[in-house]
Amino acid sequence: MSYPYQIKSLEAYHEAYKQSVETPDNFWGDIASHFFWRRKWDSVLEWNFTEPKVEWFKGARLNITENCLDRHLDTLANRPAIIWEPNDPAEHHRVLTYKDLHYKVCQFANVLKNNGVKKGDRVCIYMGMIPELAIAVLACARIGAIHSVIFGGFSAQSIADRLIDANAEYIVTCDGAFRGQKDIPLKSVIDDALIGCRFVKRVIVCTRTRTPVSMIKGRDVWWEDEIKKIETLGMTTCPAEEMDAEDPLFILYTSGSTGKPKGVVHACAGYMIYTNYTFVNVFQYKPGDIHFCTADIGWITGHSYIVYGPLSAGATTLMFEGVPTWPDAGRFWEIVDKYKVNILYTAPTAIRSLMGFGLGPLQGKKLSSLKVLGTVGEPINEEAWHWYDEHVGKKKCPIVDTWWQTETGGMLISNMAGITPSRPGWATLPLPGVQPLLVDENGKEITEADEDGVFKGNLCIQAPWPATIRTTYGDHERCRKNYFSTYPNLYFTGDGALKDKDGNYRITGRVDDVLNVSGHRIGTAEVENAINMHAGVVESAVVGYPHEIKGQGIYAYVISQTTHGDESLIRKDILQTVTRIIGPIAKPDKIQFVKGLPKTRSGKIMRRILRKIAEGETENLGDTSTLLDPGVVDDIKSGKV
Numbered sequence: 001m002s003y004p005y006q007i008k009s010l011e012a013y014h015e016a017y018k019q020s021v022e023t024p025d026n027f028w029g030d031i032a033s034h035f036f037w038r039r040k041w042d043s044v045l046e047w048n049f050t051e052p053k054v055e056w057f058k059g060a061r062l063n064i065t066e067n068c069l070d071r072h073l074d075t076l077a078n079r080p081a082i083i084w085e086p087n088d089p090a091e092h093h094r095v096l097t098y099k100d101l102h103y104k105v106c107q108f109a110n111v112l113k114n115n116g117v118k119k120g121d122r123v124c125i126y127m128g129m130i131p132e133l134a135i136a137v138l139a140c141a142r143i144g145a146i147h148s149v150i151f152g153g154f155s156a157q158s159i160a161d162r163l164i165d166a167n168a169e170y171i172v173t174c175d176g177a178f179r180g181q182k183d184i185p186l187k188s189v190i191d192d193a194l195i196g197c198r199f200v201k202r203v204i205v206c207t208r209t210r211t212p213v214s215m216i217k218g219r220d221v222w223w224e225d226e227i228k229k230i231e232t233l234g235m236t237t238c239p240a241e242e243m244d245a246e247d248p249l250f251i252l253y254t255s256g257s258t259g260k261p262k263g264v265v266h267a268c269a270g271y272m273i274y275t276n277y278t279f280v281n282v283f284q285y286k287p288g289d290i291h292f293c294t295a296d297i298g299w300i301t302g303h304s305y306i307v308y309g310p311l312s313a314g315a316t317t318l319m320f321e322g323v324p325t326w327p328d329a330g331r332f333w334e335i336v337d338k339y340k341v342n343i344l345y346t347a348p349t350a351i352r353s354l355m356g357f358g359l360g361p362l363q364g365k366k367l368s369s370l371k372v373l374g375t376v377g378e379p380i381n382e383e384a385w386h387w388y389d390e391h392v393g394k395k396k397c398p399i400v401d402t403w404w405q406t407e408t409g410g411m412l413i414s415n416m417a418g419i420t421p422s423r424p425g426w427a428t429l430p431l432p433g434v435q436p437l438l439v440d441e442n443g444k445e446i447t448e449a450d451e452d453g454v455f456k457g458n459l460c461i462q463a464p465w466p467a468t469i470r471t472t473y474g475d476h477e478r479c480r481k482n483y484f485s486t487y488p489n490l491y492f493t494g495d496g497a498l499k500d501k502d503g504n505y506r507i508t509g510r511v512d513d514v515l516n517v518s519g520h521r522i523g524t525a526e527v528e529n530a531i532n533m534h535a536g537v538v539e540s541a542v543v544g545y546p547h548e549i550k551g552q553g554i555y556a557y558v559i560s561q562t563t564h565g566d567e568s569l570i571r572k573d574i575l576q577t578v579t580r581i582i583g584p585i586a587k588p589d590k591i592q593f594v595k596g597l598p599k600t601r602s603g604k605i606m607r608r609i610l611r612k613i614a615e616g617e618t619e620n621l622g623d624t625s626t627l628l629d630p631g632v633v634d635d636i637k638s639g640k641v
């Protein structure tokens with residue numbers, strides 16, 4: 001596999017960028033010509049951001065799995081596609097070559113078909129990080145079913161909400177998942193979710209933990225039994241379904257500033273081209289390199305840079321089932337040495353947490369195979385950046401700080417390893433095809449820099465890139481409102497950013513009511529809804545505050561009316577409620593019981609004040625003159641946890 005579109009110098013980057021902006025059709029058309037199409041496109045790009053309508057490679061026909069699997073079989077059949085490292089280092093690892101993976105994907109695609117799944121059907125996948133998760137994802141894509149992967153940390157209630165929203169009639173899950181010392185009973189969570197989802201026709205359960213499960217007659221079947229059936233039927237091949245370029249490939253739910261997660265939809269062709277292009281260029285992947293992205297496939301990072309980007313490039317992708325700190329905090333480094341990992345892509349929160357264990361876990365680890373390091377998910381603080389650079393990269397590995405979102409499908413702003421310069425805390429330059437714009441509240445371009453020549457504003461993108469969000473599932477108007485209506489003719493990211501005079505960007509964080517906790521996006525409204533479900537809670541307000549490891553922590557102000565039990569009990573009950581409604585990732589780090597919340601005369605909670613108090617600020621709370629009852633603020637300040 002060679003990548004004629006891989007950028008090899010700074011000049012080539014500038015040249016590519018220029019072309020991508022001046023003649024996007026030629027630029028992306030040339031790149032796309034290196035992929036496998038059943039039919040070529042009639043036009044490269046048609047768009048407007050008012051509807052919004054974004055169509056890439058209109059008229060083209062393809063199947064992404066033919067690009068990720070079949071097209072590699074002539075030359076890379078015996079190359080490892082997936083290397084899988086189990087949770088427990090004592091257990092054997094697995095290697096699936098491209099030939100193996102192709103075979104298994106076709107096999108499971110036949111299982112799906114045999115269970116009634118058809119093109120366009122939504123299949124919910126709720127599994128731990130085992131190769132069968134990647135196989136299930138690709139098997140859906142093989143037959144044109146739309147996968148909706150749900151991270152294993154979400155609760156039954158969250159799953160049910162997503163199943164209903166997507167009207168998903170098929171589920172693929174596991175008996176359980178191993179994560180560190182924990183054993184998560186996935187099937188049992190699914191059973192709880194399905195109590196209110198009678199429309200689900202089939203649950204396919206893959207064996208992993210041997211946790212006892214209840215298999216419901218007529219609904220639940222075992223993965224392994226279904227594979228046997230396929231073999232008995234002699235179904236060994238599975239032709240790929242021919243898809244339209246703009247057919248949906250998957251839905252992935254993500255939080256916004258409202259209480260209800262949105263089903264972000266990505267389309268087959270554009271997403272394929274863009275994840276491949278960014279994978280090959282940002283990491284400067286060379287054939288044979290071992291790529292280790294530590295994310296979970298339940299998040300967009302796993303979709304794009306464990307599965308689709310690497311596999312479409314014929315790369316070797318490493319999948320890790322466990323957690324960075326078990327059996328000890330040297331686990332990542334052990335894995336890097338064991339498989340001679342060349343590219344390590346992880347989150348700042350993981351780096352900060354490992355930093356906290358000191359240098360002990362790094363002792364005796366060579367890490368000499370590493371060539372490129374990457375970060376994603378949240379701003380990286382300089383201390384963590386330098387630690388990563390010195391102790392992991394040994395000052396020899398460029399660090400790419402990749403800024404992007406579930407909605408963008410792939411990286412938008414990032415340096416390219418060894419090609420464009422890196423700078424601690426800065427995502428740096430836009431990738432080819434990406435046209436950022438900083439605007440003020442009214443959507444006016446920021447043209448005035450501060451005394452250091454730095455521009456500051458809300459980050460928007462002016463034109464589509466191939467992996468632009470296409471719609472929010474079942475509700476296009478919601479997509480328009482959320483991303484394309486704040487500022488006319490711009491995609492609004494929800495992030496604030498700085499730009500220096502050389503055009504480098506630094507992402508400063510969300511400017512909406514969305515938190516970024518350990519690189520996971522959580523809407524404050526969602527957490528408030530969950531807290532308010534608790535019988536003893538009258539009202540609540542949730543804000544973020546700086547957290548040493550998680551980046552942001554969750555601070556909840558709660559008005560409770562209960563006289564039953566002491567505060568510490570209610571606190572535990574609230575945590576339990578949030579775990580039930582959303583999942584453990586949304587549990588508040590701090591809960592402060594208050595008598596009232598600071599509100600304006602029209603009843604709006606003034607979060608700005610609550611944020612300041614949570615950050616530890618007591619003096620400069622800004623303008624409080626519009627408060628209905630300023631006394632509330634003093635009460636809250638005096639009771640701060």
Ligand code: WT7
Binds near residue numbers: 380494510
């Ligand atoms: C939000 C998107 C992209 C996959 C993981 C998260 C923040 C992401 C960076 C970065 C600063 C970053 C932004 C963005 N973010 N990458 N390199 N530097 N902030 O995906 O859950 O869709 O969250 O994560 O705030 O909007 P997501």
